[in-house]
Amino acid sequence: MSDTLVIKVGTSSLTRSDGRLALATIAALIETIVDLRAQGYQIVLVSSGAVGVGAARLGMTERPKTIALKQAAAAVGQGIIMRVYDDLFREHQQPVAQILLTRGDLDRRSSYINAYNTFQELFRLGVMPIVNENDTVAVDELKFGDNDTLSARVASLIDADWLFLLTDVDRLYSADPRKFPDAQPIFQIDRIEDLTALQVQTGGKGSEWGTGGMETKIAAAAIATGAGVKTAITHGQFPQYIERILHGEPLGTQFTPQLRAANARKRWIAHGLIAVGKIYLDAGAVAAISTGGKSLLPAGIARIEGEFEATDAVQLCDASGKEIARGIVNYSSSELDRIQGHRSTDIIDLLGYLGEETVVHRDNLVLS
Known part of the structure; x- marks a missing residue:
């Protein structure tokens, strides 16, 4: 059976400083995904950027603050992003599908099973799912909060083998290397608890347009590895690193998975519920x-x-x-x-x- 990969790309990798899409980076990511699919991998892409791209299209100079304005910007941006993905993947004869989720979709057992079945049918049809949080309708109590968490829960849902978290640094460091030149790189984490001993400073959110940061990626790695999914944090501008990691190179920061629960219902309880x-x-x-x-x-x-x-x-x-x-x-x-x-x-x-x-x-x- 083919390995299944979940690749999460963040707003900082997808967009430029003005909120517009970084088309060269997206094209490189798509080429990597197409190459991996040709090798037999099943892939789910979890894509951020809807709010930032929508805000840029609407002429906003900063991320919207109110829920209604965020949801309106997401409604504008989601269509733009999907059009770009569809156009670029079409060049490689690769069909794609959009899946929008809220936390409630994975909290309810019936919709959790339906979501799993949808992913499996798309795989069978040779279609690549592109996932995002349904920002246009989700309220706070039904939000994942960030797409790092969403990607980890999707990885658990579909029994993925790998979760790749693409960000704007090449790996996890003891502190932000952009501010602290002597920050120490971290290549391997066997237990999330080890991060405390390493005195890792996770900082706040990442880019001006994004909601994540290293803290959310570590939390996502905890969810994914707890579900038995190997996890790696690596640089979004070099998506070819994914294939090199799959071939055993010690790139990025890699997290060792824990034993996976054999019972599907118990996996849902452990990793699908909040x-x-x-x-x-x-x-x-x-x-x-x-x-x-x-x-x-x-x-x-x-x-x-x-x-x-x-x-x-x-x-x-x-x-x-x-x-x-x-x-x-x-x-x-x-x-x-x-x-x-x-x-x-x-x-x-x-x-x-x-x-x-x-x-x-x-x-x-x-x-x-």
Whole structure:
């Protein structure tokens, strides 16, 4: 079976300082993608730039601040970007498809499966998907927030082998090399936690027109490697580096993947859902879940944090706040306030109705 690659290209790579498209860079990226497809790779391109390109077309001199103006600029820019991609890929007889996603599309199990099936059918048809966040309609609670996160979740969704994050530096450094000439390059990360020991300063967002930065790329790498996807950060102006990395060259910063969950539903829980609350467990519940493969019962809950509804995803944490698992909860936060610390047999008396015996069933729970 062919390896599947997700390539995310950021606004800083796609556009010039005035917000207009960097056509030479885009053409080089497309040539690289076409070459890789000819070698048998399946590829998904996650493309930023809609807001910046739309703002430039509308004569704006800075990134729009209000949600409505951002969405209007995205509506203008998305069509421009797709036209450019379609024109350039057509020169290579490569059909493309546009897929616009919001976080809600991957939070809901039914639409998550539908999205997976759409990607697989496009691969079967020889069509290359081009993905972006649906900025024109997404509200804050349904946004990924940046396309680095979106690309990592897409990589998890389609069981990709590699995620490439193309940016405006050649690799991760201990600090911004444009400001600190003595910043040290980082070539390999085996665990995301190692970045703390290396004292990496991630800084803020990248370009004037973009929403990402190195911090979001590291967060994306954590999501992707947690889903078993090899990840690399490399320079967007040299897309040919992708092929060289695939051939084993130590270019960019490469992140070692973790073991991938075999069960598709558990992969969705672990990497397709956003946790909206925390449940802190006592020592007995931590041990039962961590080593015993048990469900979470109300008696094992020490306290809860956040507001959530039944069927939302939550983090399960030990007393120190370290996440040990995450799962889909059977009760809302207000209901858990009343039953936490009690036996399951007390639920009907405490709530006035008979609910589930478990707070999080082991089938809906994934260890972190």
